[in-house]
Amino acid sequence: MRFDTIIRNGTVATASDTFVCDIGIRDGRIAALSTGLEDADEVIDATGLFVLPGGIDSHVHLDQPSGDGIVMADDFDSGTRSAAIGGNSTVLAFCMQEKGQTLREALKVYHEKAEGKCHVDVAFHLVITDPTPEVLGQELPALVEDGYTSLKVFMTYEGLRLRDDQILDTLDAARRTGALVMVHCENEDAIRYLIGRHEEEGKFAPKYHATTRPIPAEREATHRALSLAEIVDVPIVIVHVSNREAMEEIRRARQRGQKIAGETCPQYLMLTADDLDRDALEGAKYVCSPPPRDKASQDACWEGLEQNVFDLFSSDHCPFRYEDVHGKLNEKGKRHFRWIPNGIPGVATRLPILFSEGVMKGRITLNQFVAQTATNHAKLYGLYPRKGTICVGADADLALWDPNRQVTITNDILAHGSDYTPYEGVEVRGWPVRLFIRGNSVMESGAMVEEAPSGHYLSRQRSSLVSKPA
Ligand code: DUC
Ligand code: ZN
Ligand code: ZN
Secondary structure (H helix, E strand, O other), rough: OOEEEEEEEEEEEEOOOEEEEEEEOOOOOOEEEOOOOOOOEEEEEEEOEEEEEEEEEEOOOOOOOOOOOOOOOHHHHHHHHHHOOOOOEEEEEEEEEEOOOOOOHHHHHHHHHHOOOOOOOOEEEEEEEOOOOOHHHHHHHHHOOOOEEEOOOOOOOOOOOOHHHHHHHHHHHHEEEEEEOEEEOOHHHHHHHHHHHHOOOOOOOOOOHHOOOOHHHHHHHHHHHHHHHHHHHHOOOEEEOOHHHHHHHHHHHHHOOOOEEEEEOOOHHHHHEEEEEHHOOOHHOOOOOOHHHHHHHHHHHHHHHHHOOOOOOOOOOOOOOOOOOOOOOOOOHHOOOHHHHOOEOOOOOOOHHHHHHHHHHHOOHHHHHHHHHHHHHHOOOOOOOOOOOOOOEEEEEEEEEEEEEEEEEEHHOOOOOOOOOOOOOOOEEEEEEEEEOOOEEEEEOOOOOOOOOOOOOOOOOOOOOOOOOO
């Protein structure tokens, strides 16, 4: 067979195996895995490199409205470019329903935002903020059939949060339709109470973002979300887990027999609440929710990855500029932590951080890395086996990694719209040096090489966690 491209002699890793072989690519798909492949338009020597499935980042915020004068630092152009620079071939972004808006209207807005701008393949999770009987009973079933098979609900943030009865209704709709529900677990009432107390005491600095969103607020909401899912008998994903207590809730629910998934993120391995207490207002750069905790929590999150309590390692990329009146240092945010927009950039740094700190330091295996950064995302969000693995017939989404490339992370190499990275100066070993998406070379040595943005929208199957409704 003649191939378009052969990637020769790389060390190929999947979620289960590691082996040296050639990969033959034809018409955007993997057509052969073998040794001694010949006959191609282009042959790439990958000797000494790892050939991994392109990263799938299933938790990315792009071009979302973020309240009064606040502007997210990445649209679909810059955000997906940054994703590619960091070795990702697919991102799952959020489509946020405004109150009173139908889900179809929201999707139209986000498809327009993304159209023609994406440098990697993209799919959407729905965010349900207004779970009316029409939304849950009529729109959602049709949208799940149309390939929008996951949704997120919030237990915090005024304007976004759902009450328990609304969460139950949403979970029940998910059970009936076969959608997978992601839950942001923090107790809004407890946070409001603590913000009130902080205000009485004149505590307004960025570091108080962390003390008003303490571990019990996350633990309680995690327990409640899991209990509600148990009552409804539906799988859920607990996203962005920051600490041991929330993680142990996941472990216990699994032991009870619940079908659930857990996610953690780089910020919970690399940052602590002390970062929010940096000089002057610099702490604003690290404000995200749930907030980073302490060293023991970092260790717990590592344990959760090592022991596969967490299925997913995602960025929760939610970027704002720092020195910008439309970003972290907006007028109100400078005076009170509660107006600092929540979120940090991280779509480009997710994979190098886990590769370096996890694989190279022996905390997780290369196969776990592939599972937690690509394969499990594809399975849980209905893209497998087209995405997330290396097998004949799959899309040729391949990242070539140089395990010996040492890089000092600096903001200028990440190609995102934010004016900072929380990981400035962090040294990593291992870097994605080339990326193919559907067989096209899109990134080489840290630069985009595609002629034009060529990312596709991906319609999805139901999650591997969900049993198909009757
Ligand atoms: N939740 C997220 O999932 N991302 C950023 C901010 C937030 O609160
Ligand atoms: Zn969230
Ligand atoms: Zn998020």
